[in-house]
Amino acid sequence: MSEMDTSDPKTWLVTGCSSGLGLALARAILAAGDCLVATARQPEALADLVASAPERTLTLPLDVTNPDQVAAAVAAAVAQFGRLDVAVNNAGYGLLGAVEECDDAQVRRCFETNFFGALNVIRAVLPRFREQRAGHLVNITAAAAIANYPGFGAYGAAKAALEALSESVRAETALLGIKVTLVEPGPFRTGFISRSLERAGGRIADYDRSSGKFAAVLKSIDGRQPGDPARAAAAIVNMVRSGNAPFRMPLGRYMVKKLRDRGAEFTQAALAGEAVAATAEFPAGS
DSSP states (O other): OOOOOTTSOOEEEESOOSSHHHHHHHHHHHHTTOEEEEEESSGGGGHHHHHHOGGGEEEEEOOTTOHHHHHHHHHHHHHHHSOOOEEEEOOOOEEESOTTTSOHHHHHHHHIIIIIIHHHHHHHHHHHHHHHTOEEEEEEOOGGGTSOOTTOHHHHHHHHHHHHHHHHHHHHHGGGTEEEEEEEEOSBSSSHHHHSEEEOSOOOGGGTTTHHHHHHHHHHHTTOOSBOHHHHHHHHHHHHHHTOOOSEEEESHHHHHHHHHHHHHHHHHHHHHHHHHHTTSOOTTO
């Protein structure tokens, strides 16, 4: 099977559709005339999506940390709509607290959802994409994956791991007709801060001026973030349907600046360290 024409309806599978960017993306997909497999831990929260386009919407319960549920969702998508064109790893949550303040169980849960959950979806959809010789994998990451903040150690690490994994998947599948895009959103008015942040169980006063200060900043901007989830969702749908697939898709001016600043930091590090780096190699000709 070959890739569909960009004007044809596509079938999307999106994780974490009950709120925030996931819900906005689900609405934008249906508004574009595409078919949607919307998943959430509690699919009854997605009743409005089904009502808006019942013939093009399938809702499923999905805990991305359960590989069997993920595989079943992919199979159900293909059974319902005949193919799967786009998979969006959106499900996730944040963990707020200094590295020393977060306990092992919290850190592991953070990685189980934000990294291993996404990995479960990737592994489940790749066989279908390979068979079709077509498919688009969209992984939602975070500003913390580009340059992290005090208090977001585990969360940013999990998202950075997803970005690094995506680099390999992109290189491994490029000749198979499979596209990979990292969507990197800045601050968006999604309810993430109020609804999707777990806090570290213990507080250590020595971190009040670092991770504690960052937590206060997050609280102060909640509900005033510049990013519009509906506009972001429309941009993602337009990107996928255009047939163009940038590897990195920053959303919001904040993310553009963050990428530029990180790039400048790497360039400066390379220039400053070049002479010493050369001394670590065997002499030429040896």
